[in-house]
Amino acid sequence: MRKRDLIITTLVVLLIWQALAMLLQRDILPTPIAxxxxxxxxxxxxxxxxxxxxxxxxxxxxxxxxxxxxAGLGMGQIPALNRIFSPLVYITYPIPKIVFFPIILLFxxxxxxxxxLTIVLILFFQILVPVxxxxxxxxxxxxxxxxxxxxxxxxxFRFVYLPSSLPxxxxxxxxxxxxxxxxxxxxxxxxxxxxxxxxxxxxxxxxFDYAATYAGAIAMGLLGxxxxxxxxxxxxxxxxxxxxV
Amino acid sequence: MIExxxxxxxxxxxxxxxxxxxxxxxxxxxxxxIGGSGNGKTTLLMLxxxxxxxxxxxIVVEDQVIDRPRPRTGLVLQEYGLLPWATIKQNVALGLRxxxxxxxxxxxxxxxxxxxxxxxxxxxWLKRLGIExxxxxxxxxxxxxxxxxxxxxxxLVLEPDVLLMDEPFAALDAPTREDLQNxxxxxxxxxxxxxxxxxxxxxxxxxxxRKILVLGQPPHTAxxxxxxxxxxxxxxxSESAFFxxxxxxxxxxxxxxxxxxxxxx
Numbered sequence: 254m255r256k257r258d259l260i261i262t263t264l265v266v267l268l269i270w271q272a273l274a275m276l277l278q279r280d281i282l283p284t285p286i287a288x289x290x291x292x293x294x295x296x297x298x299x300x301x302x303x304x305x306x307x308x309x310x311x312x313x314x315x316x317x318x319x320x321x322x323x324a325g326l327g328m329g330q331i332p333a334l335n336r337i338f339s340p341l342v343y344i345t346y347p348i349p350k351i352v353f354f355p356i357i358l359l360f361x362x363x364x365x366x367x368x369x370l371t372i373v374l375i376l377f378f379q380i381l382v383p384v385x386x387x388x389x390x391x392x393x394x395x396x397x398x399x400x401x402x403x404x405x406x407x408x409x410f411r412f413v414y415l416p417s418s419l420p421x422x423x424x425x426x427x428x429x430x431x432x433x434x435x436x437x438x439x440x441x442x443x444x445x446x447x448x449x450x451x452x453x454x455x456x457x458x459x460x461f462d463y464a465a466t467y468a469g470a471i472a473m474g475l476l477g478x479x480x481x482x483x484x485x486x487x488x489x490x491x492x493x494x495x496x497x498v
Numbered sequence: 499m500i501e502x503x504x505x506x507x508x509x510x511x512x513x514x515x516x517x518x519x520x521x522x523x524x525x526x527x528x529x530x531x532i533g534g535s536g537n538g539k540t541t542l543l544m545l546x547x548x549x550x551x552x553x554x555x556x557i558v559v560e561d562q563v564i565d566r567p568r569p570r571t572g573l574v575l576q577e578y579g580l581l582p583w584a585t586i587k588q589n590v591a592l593g594l595r596x597x598x599x600x601x602x603x604x605x606x607x608x609x610x611x612x613x614x615x616x617x618x619x620x621x622x623w624l625k626r627l628g629i630e631x632x633x634x635x636x637x638x639x640x641x642x643x644x645x646x647x648x649x650x651x652x653x654l655v656l657e658p659d660v661l662l663m664d665e666p667f668a669a670l671d672a673p674t675r676e677d678l679q680n681x682x683x684x685x686x687x688x689x690x691x692x693x694x695x696x697x698x699x700x701x702x703x704x705x706x707x708r709k710i711l712v713l714g715q716p717p718h719t720a721x722x723x724x725x726x727x728x729x730x731x732x733x734x735x736s737e738s739a740f741f742x743x744x745x746x747x748x749x750x751x752x753x754x755x756x757x758x759x760x761x762x763x
Binding site: 308358376392394395397398399400401402403404405407411412417419492493494497498 | 502546547549568569571572573574576577579581582583584592593595596597599600605606607623635638639649653654656662689
C-alpha cells in the first residue's frame with residue numbers, strides 16, 4: 254500500500270463526510286471540521302482514555318499470542334495433543350465468547366482483568382486455529398531434512414515450527430487488532446470510568462456532545478490503525494523473506 | 499560399513515516392501531539405487547537415514563543399530579528441504595546451529611563435535627559449492643541448481659561419512675544436472691563418502707553408481723546388484739560402454755516388471 258493512495262483515500266472520505274453533514278444539517282452528524290475542533294479541545298481527556306484503552310488492547314493481544322501460539326504449535330506438532338484438544342476447540346470455537354463478559358464480571362468484578370480476559374478469550378481461538386493448521390501442514394521434506402541434520406523435537410520447534418509460524422502469527426495479530434478494538438468498546442461501556450468506550454458512551458448518551466462523541470470514535474479508529482501499521486512494520490522486520498524479490 | 503540384516507519393512511497393514519532383506523555397503527562405495535515409483539526407493543533411503551525403523555531385523559551403520567537419524571549420515575532430498583525464511587548462508591549453517599544447540603551429546607551431535615563459531619566453516623562450503631554470491635539471498639531467489647548446491651553444502655558442512663541422496667537432481671535441467679553429477683563424484687572422492695544415490699533416472703544411476711541396486715516390484719527379498727566399475731569417470735558419459743550399461747539396467751528393470759506382471763496374472 255502506497256502512502257499517497259492512503260492520503261487520497263482519507264481525503265475523499267473526509268470530503269464525502271463534509272458534504273453529507275452540510276446536506277443533512279443534523280446535530281447528530283457534525284462536520285469533520287467540528288469533530289477536529291472537538292478532538293483538539295478535548296485532547297487531554299481523549300489522551301487519558303486512549304492510554305487506558307491502548308493498554309487493554311495491547312495487553313490482551315500479547316497475552317493471547319503467548320498462550321495461543323505455543324498451544325497451536327504444540328497441537329500441530331504432537332498428534333496426541335491435537336486428538337485431545339481439537340474436539341474441544343471445535344465445539345467452543347463457534348460460541349460467541351463475548352456473551353461470557355457478564356459472567357466474567359461476576360467472577361472478577363469490574364476490574365482490568367475482567368476486560369482483558371474477555372478479549373483474550375476471543376483472540377485465543379482466532380490465533381490458535383490458524384497457527385495449528387500451519388504447523389500441521391509443514392512440508393514433510395522440510396521436517397525430514399532438518400531431522401537428518403540431527404534435530405530432535407526441541408530443535409525442530411526452535412528452528413522450524415517457531416519461525417515457520419511467524420507470518421501466520423502476524424496475520425492473526427493483524428486480525429486480532431480489529432476484533433480486540435471492537436470487543437474493547439463493549440467491555441468499556443459498563444463497569445468503568447476509563448477508556449475510549451466509556452468516553453464515547455458518555456459523550457453520546459449523557460453529555461449529548463456529538464462532536465466529542467465522534468472525536469472519541471476517531472481516537473478509537475486511530476488506535477486500531479496505529480497498531481495495524483505497527484504489525485506491518487514488524488512483519489517487514491521479522492519476515493524479510495516475504496518481501497524479497 | 500552399512501549392513502541390512504534380515505530387514506522387513508511394511509507400511510501399516512500393507513504387504514511388506516522389504517522382506518528379510520540382506521544388503522551390505524562397504525566404506526567409501528558409491529551406490530545408485532534405481533527403480534520405478536512405488537518400488538520402495540524412498541523407503542529404503544528413509545530406513546538408511548533412520549527416519550523410518552524396520553518392522554523387524556536391523557540396519558547397522560558403523561557397528562551401531564540405527565533407530566533414529568545418525569549424526570554423521572547426511573541426507574539430501576529432491577525438494578531441497580531448505581528453510582524458505584532463512585538465507586542461503588543461514589540454511590548452510592543450520593546443521594551446525596542444531597549441533598551447538600544440543601552440544602556434543604552423541605545422540606543429536608557427534609561426541610567429538612566442538613561447539614564453536616561456525617562462520618568460517620560455512621564460508622568454506624559456500625565457496626566449495628560455488629554459491630558464495632548467493633549467501634544473503636533467500637531460497638526463492640535462487641535457481642534450482644543453486645538451491646541443490648546449498649542443500650549439499652548444508653549436509654557436507656557437518657562432515658558426514660555417509661551421504662544419502664533422494665532424486666536430488668530430478669527437477670533440474672540437463673546441463674545443471676550433469677554439473678551436479680560431476681560435483682557429486684568429486685565430493686564423494688574428496689571426502690571419502692559412502693554414497694547412496696536414489697533415482698529413477700538411468701543416466702544418474704549409471705554415471706554415479708559404481709554399484710547399482712535394482713529395485714523391481716516389492717516385496718524385495720534379495721538385492722539385485724549390477725557392477726558398474728567405470729562410473730564416475732567424466733569421459734564415461736559419452737562412451738558406448740555407458741549406453742550399453744544403461745541398456746542393461748533398463749533390461750533388468752523391465753525384467754523384474756515382467757516377473758511381477760506374471761505373478762499378478
